[in-house]
Amino acid sequence: MNAGVTTIKTAAETELAQVFAHARGSLPGDDAVAAQREAAFGLFAKEGLPHRRVEDWKYTDLRALMREAKPLAPPPDAAAKVGAKSAGALLGDVETRRLVFVDGAFVAELSDLANLEIGLSVGSLADALSGNDPMRTQHLGKLAPAGDVAVALNTALMGDGAVIRIAAGATIERPLHLLFVASGKPAASFVRSLVVVERGARAMVIESHEGPGGSDYQVNAALELFVGDEAHVDHVKIIGEGADALHVSTLAAAIGAHARFNAFSFTMGGAVVRNQLFLKFDGEGIVAGIRGATLLKGRQHADTTLVINHVAPDCQSREVFKTVLDDEAHGVFQGRIIVRRQAQRTDAKMMTQALLLSERAEADNKPELEIFADDVQCGHGATAGAIDEDLKFYLLARGIPAAEAEALLIQAFLGEAIEGIEHAGLREALLESVIAWLKNR
Amino acid sequence: MALLEIKNLHVEIDGKEILKGLDLTVNAGEVHAIMGPNGSGKSTLAYVLAGKSGYEPTSGEVKFNGKNIFDMTPDERAAAGLFLAFQYPLEIPGVATMTFLRTALNAQRKKRGEAELSTPEFIKRVRETAGKLNIDQDMLRRAVNVGFSGGEKKRNEILQMALLEPRLAVLDETDSGLDIDALKIVADGVNRLRSPQRSFVVITHYQRLLSYIVPDIVHVLSAGRIVKTGGKELALELEARGYAEYQEEAVA
Numbered sequence: 001m002n003a004g005v006t007t008i009k010t011a012a013e014t015e016l017a018q019v020f021a022h023a024r025g026s027l028p029g030d031d032a033v034a035a036q037r038e039a040a041f042g043l044f045a046k047e048g049l050p051h052r053r054v055e056d057w058k059y060t061d062l063r064a065l066m067r068e069a070k071p072l073a074p075p076p077d078a079a080a081k082v083g084a085k086s087a088g089a090l091l092g093d094v095e096t097r098r099l100v101f102v103d104g105a106f107v108a109e110l111s112d113l114a115n116l117e118i119g120l121s122v123g124s125l126a127d128a129l130s131g132n133d134p135m136r137t138q139h140l141g142k143l144a145p146a147g148d149v150a151v152a153l154n155t156a157l158m159g160d161g162a163v164i165r166i167a168a169g170a171t172i173e174r175p176l177h178l179l180f181v182a183s184g185k186p187a188a189s190f191v192r193s194l195v196v197v198e199r200g201a202r203a204m205v206i207e208s209h210e211g212p213g214g215s216d217y218q219v220n221a222a223l224e225l226f227v228g229d230e231a232h233v234d235h236v237k238i239i240g241e242g243a244d245a246l247h248v249s250t251l252a253a254a255i256g257a258h259a260r261f262n263a264f265s266f267t268m269g270g271a272v273v274r275n276q277l278f279l280k281f282d283g284e285g286i287v288a289g290i291r292g293a294t295l296l297k298g299r300q301h302a303d304t305t306l307v308i309n310h311v312a313p314d315c316q317s318r319e320v321f322k323t324v325l326d327d328e329a330h331g332v333f334q335g336r337i338i339v340r341r342q343a344q345r346t347d348a349k350m351m352t353q354a355l356l357l358s359e360r361a362e363a364d365n366k367p368e369l370e371i372f373a374d375d376v377q378c379g380h381g382a383t384a385g386a387i388d389e390d391l392k393f394y395l396l397a398r399g400i401p402a403a404e405a406e407a408l409l410i411q412a413f414l415g416e417a418i419e420g421i422e423h424a425g426l427r428e429a430l431l432e433s434v435i436a437w438l439k440n441r
Numbered sequence: 442m443a444l445l446e447i448k449n450l451h452v453e454i455d456g457k458e459i460l461k462g463l464d465l466t467v468n469a470g471e472v473h474a475i476m477g478p479n480g481s482g483k484s485t486l487a488y489v490l491a492g493k494s495g496y497e498p499t500s501g502e503v504k505f506n507g508k509n510i511f512d513m514t515p516d517e518r519a520a521a522g523l524f525l526a527f528q529y530p531l532e533i534p535g536v537a538t539m540t541f542l543r544t545a546l547n548a549q550r551k552k553r554g555e556a557e558l559s560t561p562e563f564i565k566r567v568r569e570t571a572g573k574l575n576i577d578q579d580m581l582r583r584a585v586n587v588g589f590s591g592g593e594k595k596r597n598e599i600l601q602m603a604l605l606e607p608r609l610a611v612l613d614e615t616d617s618g619l620d621i622d623a624l625k626i627v628a629d630g631v632n633r634l635r636s637p638q639r640s641f642v643v644i645t646h647y648q649r650l651l652s653y654i655v656p657d658i659v660h661v662l663s664a665g666r667i668v669k670t671g672g673k674e675l676a677l678e679l680e681a682r683g684y685a686e687y688q689e690e691a692v693a
Contacts, residue, residue, distance in 0.1 A: 389494065394531045397491045398545035398601065399519035399552070408544065412535025412584075 013048050015069035019188075020156055023072055027159065029129035036141060040155035043147070050149050059332040059364045060303040062150075065272045066246060070218045072157065073103035073187035080183035081107055087181040087210055090240055092429035096177035096206060103182060104189025104219075105160050119170025119201065125161035125192055135163050139194050143224040143252035145278050150248045154222040158192035161221075164205070168198040168228065175204040175234075175423065180221065182211025182245065188218040199228040199256070204423060208238040210269065211245055221249040229256035229283055234422060235263045238430075241270035243298070250276040257283025257312065264421050265292035265304060265321075266430055268437060273302040281308065281343070286315040291420040293322050293430070295437050296329035296361075303332035310343035310373075319350035322417045324410055325361035326441060336368040339376050346376045354384040355413050357406075357441075407438040442507060444469045444609055444640050445490075450501035452482075452489055452665075459485045461665035462501070467609065470637040474651055474676060475644045477662035478684040483644045484528060486662070487613040491525040492518055506608065519545075520552035522608030526598040526615050533585040538597070541585045542567060546604060570603045574630045592623035599630035610634070611642045616650035628653030648680035663687040 009017075020041050027037065049066060050057035076084070084102045099122065100110035106124035116122060128136040144151045162178050180191060197203050205225070211217055219241065227233045233255075241247045247270040255261045265275050279290065294302050304321060323331040333352045354363030367380040387409055395405035414434055421427045445467040452460040459482045467473050477483050488496040490503065492515035503510040505523060513521065533541065547557040558566065571581060576596055586594050595615055602610050615627055631641065631654050643654055651659070651673065659675040660667045661684070668687050669675065 391531055391533055393491075393493050393515065394527065394533070395541075395545075396515035397493075397519055397525050397527075398541070399516050399549035399605070400545050401516045401548060401552075402514070404544065404548060405516075408536055408540070409533070412533065415535045 010049065010063055012063075012066045012069040016044065016153065019069060019071060023157065027157070028126045033129050037156045040152040043152040044149055044156065047149050056305065056334070059334070059366075060272075060274050060301065062248075062274070065301065070186055070188040070216075072159065073105075073185060073189045073217075075105050076102035076107065076183060080185075081110060083183055084110055084181040088177065088179050088208065090208065090210070090238060090429065090433055091177070091206070092425065092432060094175065094423070094425040094429055096175045098177045098179050099162050101160065101162075101178070101180045101191060103185065103187065104180070104191045106162070117170065117172050117174070119167035120172050121165045123163040125163055125194070126159065128163045128194070133163070135165060135194055135196065139196060139224060139226060140192075141224075143226070143254050143278070143280070144222060144250065145252065148250070148276070150220065150274065150276065151222055151250050151252070154190050154192055154220045154250070157190040157220070158222075159190055161191040161193035162195070163193065164195045166197045166201045166203050169200045171202040172204075175206050175426075177206045177208065180207070180209045180219070182215070182217045182219065182242065184212040184215040184217065184242070186215055186217055188220070191219075191221045193223045195223065196226045197228055197231045197233050200230045201228065202232040204234040204236070206236045206238065206426070208240060209247060209249070210240040211242040213243040215242055216244045216246065216271070217242070218246045219249070221247075223251050225251060225253040227253060227255040227259045227261055230258045231256065232260040233262075236421070236426065237265045237275065239265070239267040239269055239273055239275060241273070243269065243271060245270045246272045248274045250278065252278045254280045254282045255286050255288065258285040259283070261286060261288040262420065262422065263288075263290045265294075266433075267292070267294040267302050267304070268296070268433065270302065271300060273300070275302070275304045277304075277306045279306070279308045281310045281312055281315045281317070284312045284314045286312070286317075288315070288317040289420050290317060290319045291321065291417045293414045293417045293434070294331055295324045295414075295434065296331055297326040297441070299328050301330045303334070305334040306336065308337045308348065310337070310339045310346045310348065313342065313344045313346070315343065316347040317349075319348070319352075320417045320420060321352045322414050323354045323363060324357065324414065325354060325363055326357040328358070328360045330362045330364075332364045334366040335380070336370065337378060337380070339369075339371045339373050339378060341372040344373050344375045346373060346378065348376075348378045350380040352380075352382045353413070355410065356384060356386050407435070410438060411435065443467065443504075444506060445642070446504040448502050450489070450503060451499045452485055452496060453499050454485065454495065458499075459665055460489070463662075463666055465660065465667060467640050467642060469640055471658060472635065472641045472643065472654065472656045474656035474659045475642060475662050476646065476648075476659060476676060476679055478688060479646070481662045482665045483662055484613055487525055487528075487611050487644055490523065490611055491515055516548065517552070519605070520549040524602050524605055524607035524610045526595075526602060526610065526612040528613040528615070528617060530586050530594040530598050532587045532589075534587050536585050538581050538583060538585050539564075539567065542601065542604060545601070549605060567604065571600055573633065574600055574603060575626055576600050591618040592620065595619055595623065595627055596630070599627050603630060603634060608638065609640045609642070611644065613644050614646060615643075616645055616647065624650065625653060648676045651676045661687050
């Protein structure tokens, strides 16, 4: 198609080709993995970086936004590991089992690997790629969308990540926290994780990404999540990257029959962020809540792209995404709900709202419904606007100063999404982050 | 000294003059009623006093407790003791009533240099105040005015007033949309707060409310000016004869 006529490569595209050529011999994995990498890189070589003429990337022109491609991050040194010890503060005092990755590499000594609950197994992707781990052979690449260039680059260059299996019927009370920390080296990390939650199991997986400001490091993270029949899984992604970082991440999930699934995305960091969610409702009777809150200021650009594919009947999903934009920030939400012909009685409602605190901020909202079944209840709504002056005046008239009145209204706006998080401690921690963000406005 | 002193106040909204030289003096401890037909400028007066944007004067002056009110932001006016009970109280989804009340009370106290109330102190005070006003505790657990009936919203205004203890309360058609039971609760709440230091300006279209909140002074507002001032018997006269004669007077 039009990408085929692209002959002039950007600097970043050329650099990515050099990075791959240089690293292909030393990246972990056997011949089968190497073949996966080659095929994935082939897609990138053909398509190039996604740009505005590719509909799914219309508002996030990665070719323009990504000026250069950084070299792969070296294994973390002692200083980087020490620096990572103070990471994860955003979660407050939520008790989790931490799996820590520094510059994309798993660091066992910083992770909580003792006394694993019965039914929980945890490993690193680097190990799974090197050995003949059935987790890898059965699951790697099965959910990631084949045509997505960001995912293809992840597959080509993946170095490490988490590999987690939760056995049928197990309940893991303590949330699993995949803590990805960037040391601040001007480098790129490509992390790939696999989480398999078997039939009837219960778990919460928190994925957080953070790093220092002042460094234009790059992160490409992908997580393939398998939710078994009747399982109950909560996934929370916190994007708290440093102010100059580039972050592209993907959640690809398949959800089994009668499962309960909640996903929450919390975005407040990074210069350029693309957060992709590809969710396949694979079995009947699923109940799901997909929500997100994004806070942007300065010249931040953050894009949340959600694709929900209903292939089975009698599923219910609620999507609520809220974005607050200050200064010259640019927020994008693309949400597509596909209801296949056999997915009768699907009940899906999507609401996306942007609150603009500045006249120079921009919000782009693209909700789409593609419905092939004839007996469904689907709807979407999208709004974008400034703070309601009448509500603000009501608060002012009660003696609440303007800044505090705005903060209350912004918290209330985001609260509608954050309240969907079932874990009370996490909910509180995120609300605290919102309050801290508002104080620094 | 007068608590509120309005002199020759002119206000334009969207280029149209609504208040055309309004004069009004309210002394401490007095209850004034302002009655008038629709469109006479009653609500405009309420909003100008509270400081709603877009309701700025073109000329004239308003002094509250000796200070020029137009030098103060709406929250400063509130902290100085001015309270407006809204004709249409707003619903604020996602803001809990208790959070709203505590934030308002503590913001005012802070601005006045008083200590903020601790959470237990605050809760005790709200419960006591709500109890006196016959307000269901369940209302306090909901988001501000969300899902409240018209009567509940007005009672919530009176609760806020009782909690914030203003020097001057302006009640903008607080009786509109109330049945007689709700009206009595609202009037009772106001009467409890009457004191030699506290003043009220009760804006209403009907005499009915004034049977329960008995005013010291009644004004007729027509076409942006006070056209007649009298005692409480003036309200009964208006009820019997309507506003027609004052409207003609104002036009002439």
